[in-house]
Amino acid sequence: MVGSSPRRRGSWLRTAGVVIAYLLLVGVIAAGIGWWLVFGASGDAAPGEPVQVEIASGASTKQIAETLAAAGVIGNANRFRLESRLADADGTLRAGVYDLATGMPYDLVIEKLQAGPPISYVSITIPEGFTVDQVAARVEKVIGIPADEFLALAKGGAEQFADSHPNVEGAFEGSLEGYLFPKTYRVKEGATAEDVIEMMLSQFDKEFEQVDVEAGKARGLSIPEIVTLASMIERETKVAKERPLVSSVIYNRLKRDMRLEIDATIEYVLPGNRLRLKNSHLRIDSPYNTYRNKGLPPGPIANPGLASLKAAVAPAKTDYIYYVLTGKDGSHTFATNQDDFLRAKRKSKEVFGK
Template sequence: MPPLSARIRVDSRRTGEHGLSRSEHLPDRERTNGEDRPAGPGKARITFWVITTILGLMILIAGGTYLYIWNGLRPTGAGDAVQVELKKGSSPFQFAEALEENGIIRNAFLFKYYLRYKDEGPRFQAGMYELKPGMDKQAIIAKLNAGETVKAPTVRFTIPEGFTVQQIADTLAKDGIVDKSAFLALADKDQAWPDTDASKNIPKNAKLRHRLEGYLFPETYELPKDSKPDAIIDRMLQELDRKLDGLPENWEDQLAANDVDFNGMLTVASLVEREVVVDEERPIVAGIIFNRLKKGMPLQIDATVQYLLDKQKERLMQSDLQVESPYNTYKVKGLPPGPIASPSLKSIEAALFPKKTDYYYYVTKKDGSHEHLFAETLKQHNENIAKSNQTAKQ
């Protein structure tokens, strides 16, 4: 029998040649540099769990982000309506912060980016809005785009045609809209009104009784409550510009044709306004005024003397005609320094497009019709006066 050591060597060789090694009997381990390490299937399990964990975190982050955005953009709880102002010149993003402060939206930051994402904001209109907590974001945006603002409290007043600056001040003061003295002070002040055009034609003339006389257009106005006198005056001056814009395009050419400037034309219109009631007669009377001016005759218009009196008289006395004033057309030839009242558009049109006649005189019929009798000569005029007086006695 071979020695024990020999048998061990033989067995060892056989094992190496035909049998399995120790490591081959352990499939879940590998030997590297004399150390064991995980085999392939174990490594795959680790990779799987890493990927699963990362995906889970991504899902959690995405879900959390979605919930954050959803919650930040959903309507707030119900509540009472509040008024929020979108100021002129402020950005929609600044307005978003005001909405959050007033509880209309939950998150101004998210709302800003929602507006940017939807390309909303540029059409928002300035003003005061009444908004309710609980409104959907699209309803808020639609309201801002439509300019559905809360109408501010307003005051409404009417200035009749032919009113003087004094009468306008009295009317506004009586209704508690302005302080009379403050209004008249502005109407007399030598200042520019940059938002208006017609007012630039007012001459720098110390003889003007009221600088803005005739330039405050007679109309029904609606302005914000508590408007200051300067805002009211500015609006009335703008209305004159607006009415002039509606005239025929060649109206300014008529100034040269009639040999007057703008202030002179408006002065003629104011004379017509105070002298004439029947619309068809306005261009005729305007033509008579221009006829007398061209001939160098005094206008002798009662309305210019009435303008100087504290109270209107039904009939002027001879002493009234002697008052010393550049507005007294019985004593001074030519036009007064400026208008004597606020003329209507019809009177302005008559002053621009007067009717060409040979008349130089007119007298009011005393039959209650407010019509006039016209004459070419003084003799015919005196006959018309007699005829009018005879009618009054019947």
């Protein structure tokens, strides 16, 4: 019988074992080197250096990874793709501009890109008494929304907002004049004209809850008329305590069927507003000319603040039917008769020389 001896077989098995072990070791080393080359290579940028990265809209995970790697935020694009897949983050990374740093942990980068870029805000202040045209100009200057685009909604879009803001129902010719509440707003970057108007109308609704509308209705005024009266008070007064007094003059003249003869209503229809009035201006053919027409003008002439809205439904109890600007601080002298009125006009001429 021919065969191998036990000693020879044992030697062969030992040799085979050594070879297999060697091959496994080589495989492990090769795999490790491969993994390092594919997933573990570091970027050239020093860790912790701030860097701004823009992720394009519609970018794939591969494109995002390459962008991040090029900026030094991550060390290896392939590893980022793998970690994104393992985190089930593919398709959830959001476009935008990010303030990141070089050498960031992959999971932190993924977390930030899923959350989206930080929201940027711009602050805009609308003073009390601004007209809708002035609001539009301020919005264009501060936010960048074209004035024409803003006015297209603000001057005729009341119906569009009426369902969610019933206070604007009945607004004259669909204009939102009077309802764009004056305040300082924080507006998100990228906001549209509709977004900004929505903010202002929402603020109006909130503030208007503090106005005794029923008191105004008891005096025969609708909501648009309350806002109209308030807008005249706003444009006519600079001294806060005079608002209820000016309101009383308006009510007293309406009650006596007198023309209101309020300068601000004419200024409203003049180019540039607030011009020095001439006698010829008093004859302007306009429904807003309260020197020619009795009653309230057809709509607001500005966007009033809360104090003027409150004064519109709560006038002081007086017999005043005149007021004349006599103080350089914007204060007025109030009168109940023609003689006192003329006396106040002489005083005004002494103060202002006109």
